[in-house]
Amino acid sequence: MSRAESPQERSTATPVLSVRDLAISLPSGSDRSHAVEHISFDVQAGEIVCLLGESGSGKSVIAFSIMGLLPGNVHVSGGDLVLNGTALNGATGIDAARLRAKRGTEMAMIFQEPMTALNPVMSCGEQLDELLAQHTSLPANARRAKVIAMFEAVKLPEPERIYASYPHQLSGGQRQRIMIAMALILEPKLLIADEPTTALDVTTQAEVLSLIKALQRERGTAVLFITHDMGVVAEIADRVVVLEQGKQVETGDTQTVLSAPREPYTQMLIASVPPIEPPVRASEFAGPPALRVESLCKTYLSGGWFQKRRETRAANLVSFDVRPGETVGIVGESGSGKSTVARCITRLIDPTKGTISLGEQALHLGSADELKLARKRIQIVFQDPYRSLDPRQRVGEAIIEGPLNFGVSRDAAMRRAKELMSLVRLSPEVLSRYPSEFSGGQRQRISIARALALDPEVLICDEAVSALDVSVQAQVLTLLEEIQARLKLAIVFITHDLRVAAQICDRVLVMSRGHVVEQGLTRDVFLSPQHEYTQALLASAPGRHFKFARNSA
Amino acid sequence: MSPNVRRVLKNGAVRFGSTVLIVLTVIALLAPWLGTTDPAWLDAVNMNQKPGVTVDWTGPDNQTAPRTLLMGTDSFGRDIYSRVLYGARVSLLVGVIVSVVALAIGTLFGLLAGYFRRVDAVLMRFMDGLMSIPAILLAIALVAALGASLTTVIVAIAIPEIPRVTRLVRSLVLSIREEPYIEAAISVGTPVWKILLKHVLPNSIAPMVVQGTYVCASAILIEAILSFLGLGLPSEIPTWGNIMAEARVVFSSAPYNMWFPGIFLTLTVLAVNLLGDGLRDTLDPKFNKRGAQR
The missing domain is CATH 3.40.50.300 (P-loop containing nucleotide triphosphate hydrolases)
Known part of the structure; x- marks a missing residue:
């Protein structure tokens, strides 16, 4: 695998998620034959890997293929997806059912827009309780205690009140915290985050990012983080995979890729990020105001x-x-x-x-x-x-x-x-x-x-x-x-x-x-x-x- | 041909519905040349004949000649085949005119109500009032007051449909007026009437066409019901409804008198509804996407 990352210090541990030569085909009549092709990367326990790309790069399709959420006419046409040593693709019948069970317990996903991902007619607490009831054999009061503890872990104020609240009564940042709590309550090995902070304000985004990072360190979760924002990558990622139009362009440590990119596309992408320091400008404008x-x-x-x-x-x-x-x-x-x-x-x-x-x-x-x-x-x-x-x-x-x-x-x-x-x-x-x-x-x-x-x-x-x-x-x-x-x-x-x-x-x-x-x-x-x-x-x-x-x- | 039109024509429901309707329209238009006789003519010798028999038939010109009665005759000795074919004219005409009238008036009201808040408050309360009148009851009242004629029937059926179209168009306008391209038009100084005609109307056409087909189907049905109840057109003008009404009397001895107009009515309404469903599936982006993911 020529594209696989350098073998330093990762050779021994089995990765939580291993993607090898993944190809996902699109229905005929699309603008290209494959959504993504020749994608290979690993996510180790306790590591945050960012999939970075612009719109149309195929980054969300990769996430959906791992979760098994691809729409019917788009399917994995080649390569391997391995979660904790179990192949995720190619399963049919009983295997597919077993995979569904895996989705809640071994991997979980958080989405961009928490309002549409949460059920509007169920209180936030009940939605987490439902998960626990389905996947564990805990009694009701133990489940409730666990949900409240999880709400505390994601730093929601007044967990008891939040438990009984409906999604529309909370702010965008709080809803995203509920989503995170929901994703992590079954302690999955892998968390997939698809642009989880894109719809949030910048101050809320900073809080949510540091929360994801803290929880991930604490629990050793492997995180696959999808974003288009170079700033977010710099903030959160250990390693980064750069995608362009369904092709894997560059892979490596965040530090290396962002400060010394090798590929022209990555260089162009990074050079397009406006620096936050304002340049010196001629600030004299004569004449009456327009x-x-x-x-x-x-x-x-x-x-x-x-x-x-x-x-x-x-x-x-x-x-x-x-x-x-x-x-x-x-x-x-x-x-x-x-x-x-x-x-x-x-x-x-x-x-x-x-x-x-x-x-x-x-x-x-x-x-x-x-x-x-x-x-x-x-x-x-x-x-x-x-x-x-x-x-x-x-x-x-x-x-x-x-x-x-x-x-x-x-x-x-x-x-x-x-x-x-x-x-x-x-x-x-x-x-x-x-x-x-x-x-x-x-x-x-x-x-x-x-x-x-x-x-x-x-x-x-x-x-x-x-x-x-x-x-x-x-x-x-x-x-x-x-x-x-x-x-x-x-x-x-x-x-x-x-x-x-x-x-x-x-x-x-x-x-x-x-x-x-x-x-x-x-x-x-x-x-x-x-x-x-x-x-x-x-x-x-x-x-x-x-x-x-x-x-x- | 634009890709949109091509996509619509590829839809099976659209193809089936429009084919059936085209055939029915051709039959209705060419009725005098399809071996029919005067649908109001009665030959008292040949009452209650079975379908498919050949009899000596005295026509309107008082000449007697052998004639095969494809659908038999009714209890007055009128040729049901001729009546059913001529009846198609009334049904299709009522369907088309009612939907055109209801769409035209409903669209005008809907545009006004959706765009101008003041108009909305008054107009929609009026529409609420109109909607609370049962269609058949209104038709009975109008026919009683104005007498049975094609115009009365059309007016009676169209009035209750107008509020439905108005509501649909109003809701479309309410969402379209919030689109940034409307604000963009306002900020380049486009007057309101032009915004309504050039931006709002073209963007609400697709759902309106779909609604039009449903109006058409329900108008054909209601016309049949009115005729069946004896409130529609007089029996000299054959309609599927009044053929069935006359067949009701002899149903136990000659059930096929009811079958033929019934089959035509069912087929027509089915075709119109299928056309509407097909158009909705292909024109409405929401259904479109769901279809693509299936």
Whole structure:
């Protein structure tokens, strides 16, 4: 096995999981014949191995094949999967039933989205109790004690209360802890974690990662950890397997792979991770601000006839301005109000109080006609590239929709659309195609072209690169900076990703629970954060201490 | 041909349903040339003949000639074969017109209710009221008030279907209006009517087509029920429902009088429903995915 890792100090112990020359075939008519091919790696007891790859690399398919959860038309077509000396693949009939029993006791899996993996109509405690009842012969009170102890082990507050709670009553981080408790309560030899922290906020992510690491050390569990996030790999992995398009590219110690990658693909991947230290930027922007936001408030009233009215302040007294050519970042976790601010500025929702002015024009008041004219000057790029383009509308039609609304002739608008396509580095021929024919990164370029078609002065990017793979993300960010330099755009960049904010923003606002807790030059905020929330946020960024390999160029 | 259309045409249920419906439509359109006679003509000499017998038949032109009665005659001496074939016209016409009318009005209401909150509150309460009226009872009332005619029957059947379509379209609009591409359209200054026509409507077409087939099937059934109860069209215009109603009287001696219209009715409703199921399976991405994993 040429791809197997170096034999040093592992030659004697039998690995908990051994994957040899694994191939998984896809149904005919897919974009490739195999989801993965020639995959070989081992996971030893007490070790965390990361499967690292971008979307489409086949990392989740490997996890599903180990758990035996592959969908019917996808199957293991070659190679061996060995768990504790027992072959997992090729089993039929009675063997398959025996394998099912193994899944709870010898291996367990935690998923990305805990809300959908937990049963919503059963209390959290009962869901763990059910597992114990099925796989052990413990009496009811012993089971309950064990569940409570497990809840304590995953550091859930008030285990007794959590036992009786339903999943929707808990926070995302707590739900993920329940999932971890559920996976570990039968003390499996192998834990498979499929992007378990991707849906969590960065501070919660840090807590969950350190929890997984602590429990794994304590119990000697072997962990197969699937992620696309280089920072998470740096934080948690002992060894890493890099996948590209179903091929195993590189395997080795985390330290070696991340700081001295051998393969060009790994080098490219790691070079795409934005460093968390902000570069020195020319921070002088002359001229009057293109966008000025003062004391912006958005309050939601909930409750109705029979309930007490409740007020939720989504944004409270937010003030900032952006000059032409400048990028101002708004960073914060989910629920901090950053998207509310973006939507108020673009008037997709109406602010409760405060003023928004575009140059001389006040955007927060004025008639419908004035609002329509103002819309032309301020444009927005959304997060989800798969939902921000109408699936039934050709790309060209989407781009010229704005100009047509403002009386530009169809021919002129089409000519401009072709220019914009070359600006975002896409071929003008794509204008006659439908969005479904494009990848996420290409769709995001199309969204940018659509926003630019109206020649706006201000561009709002609401998590515009958050859904993209890291290599694509780097390309889109470079593109945005180029366009900004050429068109002197004022950009408001909303993101939860501190690394991205560090690289692209001249100034940042840190938001928490609707308030701006800190604002200033990006370098100042990142290098010497004043507010404790900012400090906590920066301290939670995964892999912040890690020296990633950089191209010296 | 777009890949979507190709996928739909590969579905077995769609193929079977549409083939049956095309054949029935051709039969209904070509009824005068398929060896039929005037369906209202009665030849008193040949009452209650069995299917398949050849008799001396006096036609509407008062010429007597041998004629093979494929489905026999009823108790008035009318040729059931002719009546069943002409009856297909009424059933298909009612099905198609009711679904077009219900879809058109329901879609308009649904778009308005889904997009404008104020309209929603008023319109949907009105629809709730409409839905609480039993379809057959409404039909009885309308036929009693306006007299039995094709239009009355169509109106009576279409009205209770409208709230169902409205509810479906409204729920589609409610989810589509939250999509980022709608917000994107708003922020490039697209007026509301254009958003509804260019973004919301095209994205709700597929489920609406599926709903349309179910409306069609239920309209055909309800028309048959109304005719059977004697509330539909007068018996000079043959419909499967009133052929069966007349057959009821002689059911013990001539059960086949009921069989032929019954078989046609069952086949038609089955074909329409199969077409609808097939369209749903192929057009709805949720069912699509489940199918792929099977």
